[in-house]
Amino acid sequence: MARVDVLMPQMGESIAEGTLSKWLKKVGDPVKRDEPLFEISTDKVDAEIPAPAAGVLAEIKVQEGQTVPVQTLVAVLETEKGAATPPAPSKPESPKAAAPPPPVPKTETPKAAPATAAAAPAARPSGRPADGDGGVQTAEERLRTKSTPLVRKIAAEHRVDISRIPGSGYAGRVTKQDILGYIERAPTAPTAPRSPLTAPSGVAHPSVEAWPGDRVEPWSKIRKITADHMVMSKRVSAHVASFFEVDFTRVAQLRGKAKGSYSERGVNLTFLAFIAKACAENLRKHPIVNAAVSGDSTIYRADVNIGIAVALDWGLIVPVIKHADELSLIGIARAINDLGERARTKKLLPDDIQRGTFTITNPGGFGPFAGIPIINQPQVAILGVGAIEKRPKVVSAPDGTESIAIRTMGMLTMSYDHRVVDGADADRFLADVKQLLQEFPEGAV
């Protein structure tokens, strides 16, 4: 046997209650589905209300003449096991008399009598009206997922499955209080994983057996952050890389000429300063490279803040040159010197390593031809600098003849997030950077 609740229906948009004027069946009477069960009268209409299911009228909760709010439980039907037809959404219990469509979805098998917001009932079993019809979504389940905009928004933010939450609203609907209470009670439930961007510490690193004689060294804080961040970045971004070979001969000449005077002003002029300057000049022209991904949106950064990866004996850190596009070459060179020095002496301030919009990593000093860096989240691109050294290179003279010359060459590699940066975007940016480096204006040094 299964029990089906019969509710006072809502007969019009402004109608909050109805009077049960007459019972058409007595307790114990058999009723067919859709057979008139009782009569109601409201401000607007009088109507016969059909039975939501076939069965026997088991209980009468509201007597003739009583006025009750809509959705109040008025009776209970008992159905034979399997005799209850599954709720048919196309045939709600609306009477034949024309009534305005109710704003609230109704159900044949609701569980909830009206509850005040202050007195939300405890969790209800997710009861099905009839056993054995597994696989068929009950009316209650349908209503659960038919939730309000706010509840859906909260559910999406916390990745909660609404149908798992016991609802205290009409017909078991999940209310704001229900979902907030659920989230509060189960903050670490596996159904509610937090965004990987906000919880990089959630990265799991599989355990590996140590062999005899091995040294096991627990990670430092900086190593842990780096490890988690790298795994997260590889998982989150669609990494692609482009390689551009750049002729640094002109930069090398300019650097050689200016190095002395820069040094007198306390600044070490490096190739990296020229590269950072070339990126800074071009990032504003290519805003998609100076961006971040947030959900299903792209954030185009208003500022150009270039992070410079610094290798320390104890790990990696990326201090940031703020408003790099507003600095001259010497300004950038000085900032790189300053940030590097303070990184090595552990004097960086929290603000120094925040709000980067693009990153450059320069392992070239160690000698690699090129490398493929991992994007520094939530940015969308990172430039890697290979070794800058003299190599044979085919060059064309103005008269069209070609020869092999000794040139100062280096590889620039950029990893970028293909979710938002397409190959053409990245290569146009790199081509502009390359051109600026090869034609670096003398007046800018």
Add this chain to the structure above:
Amino acid sequence: MAEVTFLEALRQGLWEEMERDDRVFILGEDVGLYGGAFKVTEGFTKRFGESRVIDTPISEAAIVGAAAGAAHMGLRPVAEMQFIDFISCAYDMLTNYVATARYRAGLSTPMVVRGPCGGYVRGGPFHSQNPEAAFLHTPGLKIVYPATARDAKGLIKSSIRDEDPVLYLEHKWLYRRIKEQLPEGEEILTPIGQARIAREGKHLSIISYGATLWKSLEAAEQLEKADGVSVEVLDLRTLLPMDDAAIVATVRKTNKVLIVHEDTRTGGIAGEIAARINEQAFEWLDGPIMRVTAHDVPLPYAPTLEDFVLPQTEDIVKAARWLAAY
């Protein structure tokens, strides 16, 4: 501090503005010698003279037209409609002429049209109307609708000082029922375009104005006591321009909204408010936006029928209770 009625606060506001600025004058039917049908302007002729308190013929179109002309010429007219129901006689002047004057001719029209509105007083169909929705749809007008004595005074003063035409609706059921302590000697100015939280609450918001604001407050009190439901009540005060920020703020706070107005339902202001909430705060809703309004019929004379047609406190309680449990 002195206890003043809504009507007295309005009278003080008018009086103070006429004392402050001799460009301000009043015109309307029986406003002078008789002192106005509700005695709002009693004693004004004696103080300010017949040139500043002008009895007019029974023609609302002429009253509004004369006021508009005076406003163009640099005066600050306050035109009284003896009952606001008859503002429909001046509908053409207000919508076609006054509201468009700045746009068409670059003419400033700083004038106020005020008058007693609303029911609950057995006034029947010609002495109980709420015409705000008809003018809400007219760009170029402002509409204020105070519910408290302080705002009755503060809004009439702000309306007179405004550079644009303002429709000032005063609910006659509030005239002598609402009493409030107001400071003496202090300038009270209620800014046009700002709603006010009349009662703080957590679970549900009622948005209302005018007489139904007080019925909403009564309902909120009952719901708090009987159901433990905490109801926030927002008094719009100005209907045009509408305070969207205040409306969205209360929706974001409580996530459920009941809009209550005395005007009839179809095409009433509640529909406009609901549309704005839908556009600006859809994802913050935890239930349907509901309305309690008058039924769509002319207001009957018979007391029992008037009670049935107009929104009553019990109607608000029922609807709010339903929405709270949604």
